[in-house]
Amino acid sequence: METVSPLKPAEPRTRKLSIHVVTWNVASAAPPLDLDHLLQLDKQNLNLDMYVIGLQEMSCGIMSLLSDTAFEDPWSSFFMDVLSPLGFVKVSSVRMQGLLLLIFAKCQHLPFIQILSAKSTPTGFFGYWGNKGGINICLKLYGYYVSIINCHLPPHLANNDQRLEHFDWILEKQSFEGPDIPNILDHDLIVWFGDMNFRIEDFGLHFVQEAVKSQCYSDLWEKDQLSIAKRCDTLLREFQEGPLLFPPTYKFDKNSNNYDTSEKKRKPAWTDRILWRLKRQPHTDSSTPRRLAPHLSLSLRSYNSHMMYTISDHKPVTGTFDLELKPLVSVPLISLMPEGLWTMENAMLINYSLTPDFPSSPWDWIGLYKVYIDISDIPETEDQFLLCYYSNSLRSVVGISSPFKIQPQAFLEEDPLGEVQPQI
Template identity: 55%
Template structure:
């Protein structure tokens, strides 16, 4: 976050199960259009009692479309291919999010599936595999990659797309090196670390040139590569970059925040906001005051419960009182957020604004505070 937050990324949620970690970071301008955030996990290690194997998932709606990221760690070893498939089926079966319109993980518009899937290269011996890698003749190895072989006959896996494996197998390396396993076990290299995606059939079959389409969501893979320079693991990390084109199902954010008057520290202030007619508020909604560079949703300098601190409400316009106890005395550039408990996310962000350092005496401030533009 030291690197990404200055670039405008905000961590909206995360889920962890032992060594499996999944984070979702979103550019600030998109955050109010992310809603319905939920996390889930499924243990498959030791018959479902241990979380060293299994899957963690984060699902949400983005501009009205249902998105899910699924990070899996499946069983290792060449012979455990059936167990890998069984664990994947179990993860899909148990990843339910208690939503009427999305009862199962496969009901999302986009499912991105990735992780240490542990599929191996069959038949070929170690020397042949290593020689093929040295010659960058990867295509001959693809034919015996277990995942590629299974996709030819498995109807579910056929629904998942993957980019071409134009990089060398990412497992198994000696730690702190670029050399494949030199231990006594001499593990055969394999593409264990994979990134796949699946679009809902309705979106796949939607003609691009149709003028009558109501929903359009397109995903294009821009890059799929490994990174040899990282040496702290016996795996090499894999990244994928996608370009998403969509027809937004949300034209406006549910909440529009407006800072009232001139903000001067350290005096209490009032925030105004408008809400869309179909937005349902909760007693646990809150408004946060953030510095412009936000690391995560709860990275605020002050906040107020919306219902508890409501000052006035009329014709969709609401005003909420914020205590200045957490305001930084030096002032600076800030913005406001509205967090919806029902939607589990920020549904409104203000434009950045300035909070000035107070140079007034208490008497001068009390006189100005009577000005309706100030409060």
């Protein structure tokens, strides 16, 4: 009798996710009318999968905080209004006074994004005040641990040592609930950005201004405090950054592109930065360099400032990344779909199945959501809907149905055989 060996499950294919990171000290300003350039919506065929948006110095007066507690803050509402019609969903957010961190993702990625933690680390007034510090969202993305940190470090040229201390302090305070979450330095990817407030040493105001005017940025790199610290600090050395090929992003007169003309005349500086760190494979042979894990890589597509925005004394900075990974999780924990034909007047049934290791809870729920589509691109005009399964234990959406329609009863009629058929 011939035996047939069982087929091996297919290896998950490599995925490439495009991630757009935004950092901006908005100096208490309200959102402008148009942020298409900042969000790269004016570029064709960009095909972004995720947005990571971090703001600093949002308005945080008593009345603003009370209003934002009762309602969505104006910046979050703005980004949701712009990105929702494009198929993005707000995955998570965290706020600490003037700091705000938002993560948006395309619907198809939601079952593979698990939010593990969202926390704040104040460093102002000996760690009791949140005007400075960091906020962090820790998640699992297709099975990989990813930490995203938005920070606002101490200002002024002379406070460089304090900035480095706060950088270390924010990192040390990133402890996570649950025995299965590794230390942040063991996460597969850390994306760290914000108003880091590092300045340019030694050179005088006139020299810096002339170097910026003539775009001789390389003359200033050697005296950039963050670049100096990365050469000396063992931990900072593991963080990467793109080349600073754009003008310093601080300090500007508001509503202009002129550097500070006030009495203080602050030297221009690259205060607003985006860094990242990939986990490296352990090695036993000290003679060979550590190599990046072959199943996860991050490449920087663009790193720019956006001079057209003048509402703040800072210019926003963006980084667009391509994250290539081999999914460790390739099947949703929950599969669900509507049972039969859904109409507005009949009972609606849902068929769903779950994986054997799924931690179900009586507090789980299934929601029905309208799919937002851009009718200028898609001729379909009838409303479409999605079913989403939310896991209370995992604090994440773990299953999404395919889009479907709910038929009004008026659109149904009997065929000659007496069966009810939808009218397409």
